[in-house]
Amino acid sequence: MRIITVILIVFLVLLQYRLWFGKNSVPDYFALKENVALQLTQNEKLQQRNKLIYADIHDLKNGLQAVEERARNELGMIKENETFFRVIPNDE
Known part of the structure; x- marks a missing residue:
């Protein structure tokens, strides 16, 4: 039983590491969300210009x-x- 608990804890730590620091992690999600918002704003301006x-x-x-x-x-x-x-204005 103790081995199963240790394995589950290690597995949980690995998943948490991947969630916070791995590829497609939470910080990456927030950065992409901000980039999407900026791109939508830029697209709206370009649509108005068009x-x-x-x-x-x-x-x-x-x-x-x-x-x-x-x-x-x-x-x-x-x-x-x-x-x-x-009509040319005087330089005075």
Whole structure:
């Protein structure tokens, strides 16, 4: 009976060691849980960015206002019979 008790205690110690310090242990679980939470947050931000990009693409494909806005802001284009004034502030 004493041998069985010793064997069971040794077995329990080995299992506890593996639970706390081995591969896939409790600290590993908590680290992975934190990494998953960070990844979910990052994925959510990227999904929001993708929605904005898809909306921008849709506007560029279907509407002329978005194309006109881009042409004015990025390329400096103006409409026919339109005058562009650039106001330069004084250095004073």
